[in-house]
Amino acid sequence: MKMLASLVLVGIVLFGIGAGTWAYFDDTETSNGNYIAAGTLDLVVAGENPLSSNVEYSDYVYPGWSDSTYFPVENAGTIDGKLYLDVSYTDSPGETPEPEPTPDNGELSQYLYVKIYYSDDTTFDAGEIVWEGYVSEWSGEIELGDLPAGATKYIKVEASIDGSVGNEIQGDSLTVDVTFTLEQNT
Ligand SMILES: [Ca+2]
Numbered sequence: 492m493k494m495l496a497s498l499v500l501v502g503i504v505l506f507g508i509g510a511g512t513w514a515y516f517d518d519t520e521t522s523n524g525n526y527i528a529a530g531t532l533d534l535v536v537a538g539e540n541p542l543s544s545n546v547e548y549s550d551y552v553y554p555g556w557s558d559s560t561y562f563p564v565e566n567a568g569t570i571d572g573k574l575y576l577d578v579s580y581t582d583s584p585g586e587t588p589e590p591e592p593t594p595d596n597g598e599l600s601q602y603l604y605v606k607i608y609y610s611d612d613t614t615f616d617a618g619e620i621v622w623e624g625y626v627s628e629w630s631g632e633i634e635l636g637d638l639p640a641g642a643t644k645y646i647k648v649e650a651s652i653d654g655s656v657g658n659e660i661q662g663d664s665l666t667v668d669v670t671f672t673l674e675q676n677t
């Protein structure tokens with residue numbers, strides 16, 4: 492039986508300019524002492540447990556913009572796990588000022604470049620990058636790595652928009668839903 496702890500961070504909005512089960516059967520003559528104990532998987536992201544499903548922040552982005560943030564992830568349970576990350580996103584065109592090419596379908600996901608790190612500590616180096624690419628290239632859940640019982644690790648997200656990007660992102664917005672899943676190690 493798989494045990495999952497899943498947390499969803501909803502609504503990172505970016506605007507363009509403008510069971511596990513342990514079974515110990517103790518087979519004795521008297522057949523006393525059989526017991527089954529269920530361990531726990533308890534994922535804590537950024538110190539919030541449970542994580543609010545409406546964490547939301549907004550930022551204004553533009554060609555040449557970049558930002559980064561990092562936060563802890565903790566397995567507060569008793570079973571070793573592996574941590575997975577999935578992302579879904581929605582582009583919106585927002586306003587379409589005169590200089591913006593049409594059709595304006597919302598193109599920010601094609602220009603927002605992201606690097607995701609997974610580290611034992613708060614220093615992050617190139618060898619700890621678990622995914623990088625444009626948001627539009629995201630192709631499904633990725634494995635971040637092991638998260639043993641009681642352990643805390645750190646995720647860093649770097650995001651940037653190249654300075655060569657032009658008017659096609661004016662007023663565009665991007666809503667990103669992020670899901671962390673902690674799965675029992677098998
Ligand atoms: Ca590190």
Ligand SMILES: [Ca+2]
Pocket residue numbers: 584591595596597598658659660661663
């Ligand atoms: Ca656009």
Ligand SMILES: [Ca+2]
Pocket residue numbers: 584585586587588591595597659660661662663
């Ligand atoms: Ca637009």
